[in-house]
Amino acid sequence: MTPAQCRAGRALIEWTIEDLAEASGVAASVITDFETRRTQVDREAIEALVAAFEHGGVRLIPENGGGEGVRLKFSRSEVKRIATLEGEGGIIAEDDV
Template identity: 55%
Template sequence: MITGPQCRAARALVEITRGKLTIRSGVDEAVIRDFEHKLDEPDDRTIAALQAALEELGAVFIDENGGGIGVRRKFTESEAKRIARLEGEGGIVANDRVP
């Protein structure tokens, strides 16, 4: 189950407003706001609806894994291939700091 802060972070990552999430999930906007600000904890079915809607939009929720819970954006297959190609280019290892 996701947390309110994860919900808020996922909305930012997939660039969706609370109003649009309300339409996609069927969850009232006030419930989303209170959940994100830790003012109220909706029932499991409501949280599952929010999580499903955000995952459909490209959010991936990360469970507690020793480093803490989180959320990231899912890459499409073509994006993943491009990233892999860039990571495998090689070249001179240098300091990334810009003077």
């Protein structure tokens, strides 16, 4: 994941840095430093950010000749519905089934 993908992923699902920090367990200051390229972030933090985005409905697209990017794994309404169900103790399943 690149800093640009991190910023774009947050924008897609309307997460603040604090939202991403809470979802990933990575400090907000570390996320800010990563997004602004102030410091290099360790692999574990990147993996936690990627996992949080995937859980939040963002799919990271690697460089594949067409350029890296991000896209929604689900529509916004599906993401909100999944979050509601999970928050209410609803059905829990793998997202990629």
